[in-house]
Amino acid sequence: xxxxxxxxxxxxxxxIMLTRDPSVVLMGEDIGYFGGVFRTTEGLxxxxxxxxxxxxxxxxxxxxxxxxxxxxxxxxxxxxxxxxDYIYPGFDQIVSELARLRFRxxxxxxxxxxxxxxxxxxxxxxxTHSQSPEGIFTHVCGVKVAMPSNPYDAKGMxxxxxxxxxxxxxxxxxxxxxxxxxxxxxxxxxxxxxHPKGEVPDGYYTVPLGKADIVRPGNDLTIVTYGTMxxxxxxxxxxxxxxxxxxxxxxxxxxDVDTICTSVKKTGRCVVAHEATRFxxxxxxxxxxxxxxxxxxxxxxxxxxxxxxxxxxxxFEWEYFxxxxxxxxxxxxxxxxx
Amino acid sequence: xxxxxDQLRRAYRQMKTIxxxxxxLHLEIATGDIAGFTHLYCGQEAVAVGVCxxxxxxxxxxxxxxxxxxxxxxxxxxxxxxxxIYGRRDGLCKGKGGSMHIADVxxxxxxxxxxxxxxxxxxxxxxVAARMDGAGKxxxxxxxxxxxxxxxxxxxMNMAVVLKLPVIFVYENNHYSEHTGADYAVGxxxxxxxxxxxxxxARKADxxxxxxxxxxxxxxxxxxxxxxxxxSVELDTERFFxxxxxxxxxxxxxxxxxxxxxxxxxxxxxxxxxxxxxxxxLAELDAIDAQVMQLIESAVTQARAAPxxxxxxxxxxxxxxx
Numbered sequence: 001x002x003x004x005x006x007x008x009x010x011x012x013x014x015x016i017m018l019t020r021d022p023s024v025v026l027m028g029e030d031i032g033y034f035g036g037v038f039r040t041t042e043g044l045x046x047x048x049x050x051x052x053x054x055x056x057x058x059x060x061x062x063x064x065x066x067x068x069x070x071x072x073x074x075x076x077x078x079x080x081x082x083x084x085d086y087i088y089p090g091f092d093q094i095v096s097e098l099a100r101l102r103f104r105x106x107x108x109x110x111x112x113x114x115x116x117x118x119x120x121x122x123x124x125x126x127x128t129h130s131q132s133p134e135g136i137f138t139h140v141c142g143v144k145v146a147m148p149s150n151p152y153d154a155k156g157m158x159x160x161x162x163x164x165x166x167x168x169x170x171x172x173x174x175x176x177x178x179x180x181x182x183x184x185x186x187x188x189x190x191x192x193x194x195h196p197k198g199e200v201p202d203g204y205y206t207v208p209l210g211k212a213d214i215v216r217p218g219n220d221l222t223i224v225t226y227g228t229m230x231x232x233x234x235x236x237x238x239x240x241x242x243x244x245x246x247x248x249x250x251x252x253x254x255x256d257v258d259t260i261c262t263s264v265k266k267t268g269r270c271v272v273a274h275e276a277t278r279f280x281x282x283x284x285x286x287x288x289x290x291x292x293x294x295x296x297x298x299x300x301x302x303x304x305x306x307x308x309x310x311x312x313x314x315x316f317e318w319e320y321f322x323x324x325x326x327x328x329x330x331x332x333x334x335x336x337x338x
Numbered sequence: 339x340x341x342x343x344d345q346l347r348r349a350y351r352q353m354k355t356i357x358x359x360x361x362x363l364h365l366e367i368a369t370g371d372i373a374g375f376t377h378l379y380c381g382q383e384a385v386a387v388g389v390c391x392x393x394x395x396x397x398x399x400x401x402x403x404x405x406x407x408x409x410x411x412x413x414x415x416x417x418x419x420x421x422x423i424y425g426r427r428d429g430l431c432k433g434k435g436g437s438m439h440i441a442d443v444x445x446x447x448x449x450x451x452x453x454x455x456x457x458x459x460x461x462x463x464x465x466v467a468a469r470m471d472g473a474g475k476x477x478x479x480x481x482x483x484x485x486x487x488x489x490x491x492x493x494x495m496n497m498a499v500v501l502k503l504p505v506i507f508v509y510e511n512n513h514y515s516e517h518t519g520a521d522y523a524v525g526x527x528x529x530x531x532x533x534x535x536x537x538x539x540a541r542k543a544d545x546x547x548x549x550x551x552x553x554x555x556x557x558x559x560x561x562x563x564x565x566x567x568x569x570s571v572e573l574d575t576e577r578f579f580x581x582x583x584x585x586x587x588x589x590x591x592x593x594x595x596x597x598x599x600x601x602x603x604x605x606x607x608x609x610x611x612x613x614x615x616x617x618x619x620l621a622e623l624d625a626i627d628a629q630v631m632q633l634i635e636s637a638v639t640q641a642r643a644a645p646x647x648x649x650x651x652x653x654x655x656x657x658x659x660x
Contacts, residue, residue, distance in 0.1 A: 034517040034589055057487035057523040058454050058515055086453065089490065124373035126436045128452025310656045314374055314436030315425030319649035 001199040005192045006177045009151035009200045010040050010116070013158040014078060016204050018048045021076060024162060027054040027063060028080030028116075037082055038118060038177060064090030064115065068098050071111030076162055084119035084171060085128045098167045099142030113167045116158070119147070120228055120275050121312060121321055122175035122185070130312040132227070132276035134171045138252045138285065146209050146251040147171040149230040150180070150197030153250060156207025164209065173227040173275075183232035183323035210254035214263070218245035221269035221334055224260055224286055226250065229273040229322065233305070236327035242335065252282055260286070261293045268299035269334045273327060278306035300337030303330035341552070346618050347626060349391050349548060353383040353605055354630045355416060356407040360579075362634050363406075363423065367583045371642075373425055376437045379407030381546075381578035384604035385510050386411035388551025388573075389478060392559050398446045398464040398477040400457040403438050404577075405450025408480055413445040420637035426644035433647045434655065454516075455488025457481060458507060462494045465503035465568070474563040476504045484515030486529050495536040498568035505568040506558060507533060510545060512577040517589050533570030545573030546604045549611055576602045 004012065017024045030037055032045035032055035045053035056063050060081055067077040081087045087094075094115075102110045121130035137145050144166050148154035154172065161168035175181050179190045180197075192198030216234055220242045223233045226249040237244035245263050249256065264270045270290055272283040283304045290302055305322050313320055341349070360380040367376055379386065382404075390399065390411035401408040409419055414430060422429030423437045430442055441449035448464060451457050461479030468475035485491055486509050498505040515523045526532050534540035539561055543554040551573060558569045576598045580587045587595075612618050 029515075030517040037517070055518055055522065057525075058484040059487050059489060061489050089455070089488070126374045126438055126452065128438060129375055308652060310652050311434075313434050313652050314439070315427075315429075315433030315647050316649060316652045317373060320652060 002202055003193040003198050004151045004155070004200040005179070005198065006148070006151045006154045006172065007038055007040050009155035010158055010172065011042060011044065012200065012202070013155040013162070014041065014044060015047070017078075017159060017162045018044065018052055020204065023074060024076045024078065025052055025054065025070060026078045026080070027056050027067065029056055029058050029063075029082050031055060031080050036080065038174065041080070060086050061089035061093060065093040065097070067113045067115070068093060068101070068111045071113040071167070072101065072109050076112050076114075078114045078116060078162055081115060081117040083129050084117040084133050085131045087115075087117055087133065094137070094143060094169070095140050099140045102166075103142060110165055111167055112165045114158070114161045114170055115168070116170045116172060118174040118177075119171040120173040120175055121317065122181060122228060124317050126314040127312045132274065132307065134169070134252060135274075135276050135280075135282035137169050138282055142167070143253070144168045144209055144251065145171070145253045147173060147227045148250060149173065149176060149227055149248050150195070151192050151200050152197045153207050153213065155200055156205050157209065157250060159204065160206040160209055163206070168209070171227070175228050180231045181228055182235035183321065185318055207250070209251040210256055211250065212256035212259040213248045213250055214259065215246040215248050216244065218243040219267060220244055221271065221331070222247060222260070222263040222267045223271050223273060224249065225273040226252070227275065229275055229305070232322070232324055233271070233273045233327050236324040237331060239324065240328060240331055242331060257289065257293070260290065264290055264294040265297045268297050270298070270302045271305060271327070271330045271334055272302060273305040273322065273330070275307050275322060277309050278304055279309045281306050300334045303334050305330045341617075343618055345391070346612065347622065349387055349552070350608055350623055351626045351630065352387045352391070352411055353548065353608065354627055355633065356383045356386065356410045357605055358630050358634045359406060359410060359416065359420075359637075362638060364579060364583065366638060372423060374436045374438070376423070376583045377404040377581065378579040378583065379404050381576040381598065381602070381604070382510055382512060383407055384548040384551050384608070385508070385545045385573045385575050386480070388548050389508055389555050391552060392555050393446065393476070393478070395445050396473075397475050398448055398461065398468065400448045400461040400464065400477070400479050401450040402457060402480055402482060402485065403450065403452050403454065404482070405438065405440060409440050409442070409447055409450065412447040414440065414442045414447055416633060417637045417640050420641040421644045424641040424644065425646065426641060427647040427651065428644055432651065434652075455481070455485040455490040458485065458491045458494035459497070461505055462498050462501075462503060465498060465505035466501065468504050474504075476506060476559060476562050478506045478508055480508050480510060482515070483509065483511045483513065483520035483524055483529065487515070487523060495533060495538065495568070495570070499537045502565075502567040504562040504565070506562055507568065507570045509533075509570065509572045510575050511572055512575050514577060514581065514589070516581045517585065519589070530570065530572045533572070538567060539569040540572075541569070542572040542574070545575030546602045546607055547611075548604055548608050
């Protein structure tokens with residue numbers, strides 16, 4: 001089986017879809033001639049041509065709006081927003097147009113748009129290169145929201161997103177591009193080639209949106225998470241010797257309620273973890289849902305681990321980032337409650 | 339009016355300070371001691387200084403992700419800036435902003451900005467405040483050839499014309515919108531004509547020639563301070579480093595950087611002009627060079643030794659009241 005990092009896996013997904021489907025068009029800033037700031041689209045313009053891989057001016061609102069117009073007219077655009085922090089000029093187009101087209105035309109129109117965007121912290125990017133805004137978009141009815149945590153899922157989920165007739169916001173945790181990261185910046189980086197999820201088939205396959213992955217089965221408690229925190233939380237639980245069931249959601253919309261609730265009903269204890277800020281974050285939705293569905297099975301209050309409720313700071317990255325120490329505190333609280 | 343010797347010394351010192359600040363950062367970033375993405379202004383010094391030498395503390399500027407030059411030119415404390423970039427507690431923004439978000443309202447520097455195209459509309463707001471003040475203040479939006487294509491920038495230009503504001507849109511054309519050529523990304527290839535199409539005074543000059551920038555700004559500022567409405571200035575300049583530190587710059591032609599350093603260096607140009615027109619003794623400029631090197635060395639030493647923030651500091655300054 002070939003080894004790929006997440007960048008190579010995403011590149012392979014787009015290469016395959018450009019080859020399979022003539023309606024697929026990539027667009028974004030620096031993605032063609034330059035190959036993308038993270039090299040995710042390297043070589044694709046050379047191989048598939050300037051009309052399939054469009055270099056756009058710096059104009060996020062325009063990129064997203066144009067992608068919608070392309071989608072309505074029979075194309076399957078894959079728009080890259082260079083950093084998730086740059087997505088806000090396109091927010092109106094996502095909320096008012098992309099998410100609602102199908103509903104307001106009673107199904108006449110739809111726009112199969114995929115918006116790929118690198119997100120998350122842990123790369124010392126400061127406030128405009130580190131944010132995790134996925135939760136904001138889960139509050140917008142009509143767009144799907146996905147975030148893979150490893151190369152295998154990234155490729156299969158991106159292909160599934162491109163083929164999906166609904167719009168998908170596809171968040172890529174950039175700290176995981178080159179290897180799994182357990183939250184300790186002082187350890188040497190671990191490449192994907194040492195991880196089973198770095199084994200990625202060359203050809204076409206899909207990983208469906210809406211199906212969570214039980215990364216590690218366990219009986220002591222359930223950790224519901226996604227993206228970079230999948231590895232941070234699993235490492236914290238392992239360090240405590242807990243038999244944790246770790247669930248990587250893979251997509252927030254649609255949400256795999258069954259997998260979450262089956263697990264929490266089994267373990268009776270739950271920690272929810274994400275990098276994004278805590279207040280009104282996606283974790284709040286998860287906690288509400290779990291207590292609605294699993295209240296009589298819970299042995300302890302559900303704990304949330306999240307980014308602090310501040311802008312992403314420049315100088316305090318490892319204090320701000322919800323690393324293993326903060327996960328450990330939550331795990332202890334959940335395990336020690338009677 | 340010709341520049342006085344004092345003005346010449348000051349302008350050269352500002353340009354040299356920016357140059358050495360950036361050259362030193364280029365080396366320090368490579369050591370891994372500095373967090374964050376850093377976009378160096380090296381090569382564009384004549385723009386920031388040629389504009390800001392006309393400004394007072396209560397004139398406003400709004401900057402870009404490539405903002406160190408604008409900060410220094412507008413009078414931000416160089417040591418405070420270096421500490422901020424190092425993420426220190428006594429940095430200009432307490433280490434919370436970093437390279438891309440240095441601001442100091444006391445000198446009218448309303449902020450560098452990590453979002454391309456976010457600055458111009460902010461400058462329009464500052465322009466409204468400047469006009470209401472009635473004292474002839476101006477607001478300057480520094481933008482690049484990348485930001486000039488953002489919808490926010492178009493909105494800002496139109497609004498400034500509609501409201502007849504004392505705003506100057508300074509477009510620094512360094513020929514690269516991040517990693518993509520401006521000749522490709524600016525559809526009309528002519529930012530000045532495009533700005534003129536909004537109905538404002540639109541001029542251009544060689545941004546590698548301090549004297550050309552300074553003279554053009556004399557005229558444009560007179561226009562704006564007199565209440566005649568906004569203006570656009572396109573300055574043809576060069577970026578001596580990549581988009582960000584670590585950019586492999588594979589989009590450049592062979593020998594391009596060496597050629598730019600040789601032929602388009604605004605500091606060399608300044609010295610050449612000063613010599614040809616006998617404006618100032620070059621030995622004086624050499625003395626300034628030595629002083630600047632000391633200042634930068636001292637800034638780095640102080641920044642390295644400065645205290646790092648405490649974790650609890652991060653919760654301060656999110657809101658005015660809690």
